[in-house]
Amino acid sequence: xSYDLTxxxxxxxxxxxxxxxxxxxxxxxxxxxxxxxxxxxxxxxxTIGLHPVENVAGPKTIFQRASEEKPYVSRNKRADTVSxxxxxxxxxxDQPLEQWLPDLEEIKTTxxxxxxxxSIMAGAGNxxxxxxxxKLARAVVNAGCDALELNMSCPHMDRKDMGAHIANDEDIIRxxxxxxxxxxxxxxxxxxxxxxxxxxxxxxxxxxxxASCISLCNTFPSLPLMDPETFxxxxxxxxxxxSGGLGGLAILHQALQRVxxxxxxxxxxxxxxxxxxKGFREAFNFIAHGAGNLQICTAAMEEKGSGGIGVxxxxxxxxxxxxxxxxxxxxxIEEFRGIARERIVEHSQVRRKSxxxxxxxxxxx
Numbered sequence: 001x002s003y004d005l006t007x008x009x010x011x012x013x014x015x016x017x018x019x020x021x022x023x024x025x026x027x028x029x030x031x032x033x034x035x036x037x038x039x040x041x042x043x044x045x046x047t048i049g050l051h052p053v054e055n056v057a058g059p060k061t062i063f064q065r066a067s068e069e070k071p072y073v074s075r076n077k078r079a080d081t082v083s084x085x086x087x088x089x090x091x092x093x094d095q096p097l098e099q100w101l102p103d104l105e106e107i108k109t110t111x112x113x114x115x116x117x118x119s120i121m122a123g124a125g126n127x128x129x130x131x132x133x134x135k136l137a138r139a140v141v142n143a144g145c146d147a148l149e150l151n152m153s154c155p156h157m158d159r160k161d162m163g164a165h166i167a168n169d170e171d172i173i174r175x176x177x178x179x180x181x182x183x184x185x186x187x188x189x190x191x192x193x194x195x196x197x198x199x200x201x202x203x204x205x206x207x208x209x210x211a212s213c214i215s216l217c218n219t220f221p222s223l224p225l226m227d228p229e230t231f232x233x234x235x236x237x238x239x240x241x242x243s244g245g246l247g248g249l250a251i252l253h254q255a256l257q258r259v260x261x262x263x264x265x266x267x268x269x270x271x272x273x274x275x276x277x278k279g280f281r282e283a284f285n286f287i288a289h290g291a292g293n294l295q296i297c298t299a300a301m302e303e304k305g306s307g308g309i310g311v312x313x314x315x316x317x318x319x320x321x322x323x324x325x326x327x328x329x330x331x332x333i334e335e336f337r338g339i340a341r342e343r344i345v346e347h348s349q350v351r352r353k354s355x356x357x358x359x360x361x362x363x364x365x
Contacts, residue, residue: 004331009270015113016039018318020296032045038311041114048093049097050122063298066082084249085247085249085250097136104144104145121136133179134180137184138183147212148186150188153191153215177211178209181210192215207266212270216262216271216272220251248298254275255276273289280320287338
């Protein structure tokens with residue numbers, strides 16, 4: 001049986017299901033063009049906004065590694081360690097909209113068969129900010145973006161009407177989606193924060209308001225480690241640190257849980273899976289839990305000599321996926337997408353040593 005890596009997702013044709021997530025790998029025209037040359041099926045641009053941002057006067061991203069010897073997790077470069085996670089406190093793109101627009105046009109003209117998803121962010125709570133969402137949406141779509149991803153998940157924004165701060169408010173989610181879907185006619189993805197107990201409800205509100213897809217997980221709010229001898233954080237500026245985002249392998253299992261939660265609640269809806277994908281095995285698990293599209297960041301950034309866009313990684317991912325499809329006799333990922341869904345059950349449904357257990361409740365008389 002022949003296989004095809006082409007994937008139909010939210011009405012768009014991807015040459016393969018692997019996409020670079022909105023992050024440093026997609027922060028410029030140069031990197032995006034290089035990514036498409038390497039073989040990535042799509043990119044989500046670094047988030048574009050109308051409000052000025054300025055990053056910290058120090059490192060924006062660090063990579064932490066795990067060891068069998070103390071210290072067990074550290075950014076310190078040591079022999080015989082393996083990737084654990086990335087940590088960043090980087091803000092949205094500092095490149096203005098006016099600079100992005102001609103870049104997006106050139107990218108899409110150069111690679112018309114690759115999907116460009118424009119990540120955008122504005123504020124919330126008033127008509128002026130809703131108009132900012134509309135302005136951003138129209139501008140990047142007119143420049144050639146095939147879809148939009150609304151950033152409602154950035155874990156480190158000062159403004160309380162932006163990013164992860166608004167992802168718990170279903171009314172705000174609906175109002176922003178109403179503004180954007182009324183302004184443009186392309187698929188609209190919504191990237192939600194994983195750091196909420198109401199994620200399933202937020203996803204439902206987004207789908208009901210016209211979202212074509214939920215993208216998750218963004219990085220988890222977190223803090224870097226402090227050295228017990230020097231009292232210095234592993235990343236800081238003038239001795240100070242603030243909340244950042246944890247990504248990479250360390251969040252894989254939590255990301256799978258959240259994708260599973262959304263997929264089981266809304267089995268007919270689209271999900272773009274993100275969080276800890278370093279190879280095909282991790283990507284397979286997202287697909288098995290219902291994701292139809294895979295976004296990757298940390299593993300691409302960690303690859304040496306690739307300029308942070310995973311030149312070898314995308315070759316490995318597509319080769320391993322193709323080999324798997326051929327070996328299993330599948331024609332596409334749709335034939336095994338969601339196969340794990342029905343095997344995720346309530347705790348009490350897993351077989352016990354005896355028949356006496358009643359899910360934590362007393363037996364009725």
